[in-house]
Amino acid sequence: MSLKYALLGFLNHSSMTGYDLKQHFDRSVRHFWSANLSQMYPTLSQMEKDGLLTMEVENQEKHPPRKVYRITGAGRRELKQWLAEPIGLPSLRIPFLVKVFFGGCLEKEEIIALLKDHLSRHRALMDRYLQIRKEIMEHPESKGMEKEFFFGNLTLGVGIKIEQAWIDWLEESVANIEEMNESGVRGGVLTDQRG
């Protein structure tokens, strides 16, 4: 459960509510970790029971009370320990590739439409990443935030590299399949690859 450690990571920087944490997630780690509030609230309250966090209620006049979570010494130790531990590669689940794998069941036009649709999604995501990078770069007011800035930018970097890999592959695949003649796969990429 890395959600726990992601929460500890943000709370190590500053104390906040579940709602605040959700904002931070969506603004900075969304490209490699997402979480719903409905998952975060019970996780936070469990972490409090486990002594990793303390909670303080701040009453507000016009809004529901804020439950502000603060990391404890035990929380910091557990975060630090987890961060330093090596971790294996996550097992991926990419439904789109299931579709491509069984693409033989589809007409040529259908598989091309599928690839082009996915290409536009990856291009849109790439645009968002590049926009975020641009905003980060033009942000000189990050005094005392050098480390946060540096590592955030680093993780954005791998996102951009992976999106570029997807875009390249999708463009090549569309071109490959479009060039295939109508007699099926025989006249296309397959025979080319075998020499």
Next chain:
Amino acid sequence: MSLKYALLGFLNHSSMTGYDLKQHFDRSVRHFWSANLSQMYPTLSQMEKDGLLTMEVENQEKHPPRKVYRITGAGRRELKQWLAEPIGLPSLRIPFLVKVFFGGCLEKEEIIALLKDHLSRHRALMDRYLQIRKEIMEHPESKGMEKEFFFGNLTLGVGIKIEQAWIDWLEESVANIEEMNESGVRGGVLTDQRG
């Protein structure tokens, strides 16, 4: 639930048992979809109830009976329909990037160790992919399997591209951080990037 459709995809090619399906998964789609037998068995039996599959028991002398699943017309229709539908990007969960994001909490040596460990994992995976590609290419006995071969090879291609992206990024990041001077991030990549 794409597991259902992956099962339909394999069963569309030939009838088999849960155990056989597990072998097929591990040999061909593992890099973008994995499943445990304990998840597959109940899923298959549910699919049978839903009329997507039929099941026939084959008794064996020395082993437990084989439950052979066969796709139905309804199953084929549902597979075909799902395959042609566009699908969004999956939300990723990469615990390693959570660690990198909060890398500011670690010593320089610790973060470098983390990156190098991950680099070796990605290199090992890349080696496996290249080995599989080599085996596919040297396999001329795939008569009548051109389409299966073609699309299987295609999905392997994106796996290779993404592994290369990871390897490049990890190598660059290790070099970047190693070159940083001991006064922190100020003398390193951060200032370089700002000009």
Next chain:
DNA sequence: TTTCTGTATATAAGTTCTTATATATGCAAT
């Protein structure tokens, strides 16, 4: 001779994550 791997089934318990629902208010836009 024992241990490990492979064939073949399956359930139970637990974790993680998603989707739907509920409450209550302020503020801005249409």
Next chain:
DNA sequence: ATTGCATATATAAGAACTTATATACAGAAA
């Protein structure tokens, strides 16, 4: 006026997935 968005909490139900456990035999390796 009303819709939608933002603030702030939270529960319930269910889907999806992991890990542990169970049975039973064959064949190969140590």
